[in-house]
Every structure is written in C-alpha cells, then in structure tokens.
Amino acid sequence: MTCRPILKISAFLLLLLGIASPAAGATAVRTITDMAGRRVVVPAEVERVATMGSVPPLN
Numbered sequence: 001m002t003c004r005p006i007l008k009i010s011a012f013l014l015l016l017l018g019i020a021s022p023a024a025g026a027t028a029v030r031t032i033t034d035m036a037g038r039r040v041v042v043p044a045e046v047e048r049v050a051t052m053g054s055v056p057p058l059n
Contacts, residue, residue, distance in 0.1 A: 027043060027044070028043070028045075029041050029042065030042055030043070030044050
C-alpha cells in the first residue's frame with residue numbers, strides 16, 4: 001500500500017522534469033531588419049551567404 005503513493009509522486013516529478021527541460025532542437029537565432037522594414041530570422045552562426053540580384057555585392 002505504501003508503494004503506490006511513492007510511485008505516483010515519482011511519476012509526477014519525472015513529468016515535471018520533462019516539461020521543465022529545454023527543447024532539444026532549440027537553437028539561437030538572430031532577427032535582421034532591412035531599411036525597408038522587412039524582417040528575416042537567421043541562425044546565430046551563419047555558415048554560408050548567397051547574393052542574388054542585378055546589383056553586384058559591395059565587398
């Protein structure tokens with residue numbers, strides 16, 4: 001009889017630990033806004049950049 005309350009409390013605590021832990025796929029992101037007010041969300045660490053359009057990139 002004393003085993004059931006302990007089992008219920010243990011299950012409840014494990015459930016709380018699962019809810020409180022951070023998401024496994026959570027990554028840091030950065031929001032960038034251009035001069036026209038458009039926003040885009042990109043990863044905090046950018047690996048590659050591609051430029052497109054008729055105007056060449058200014059390096």
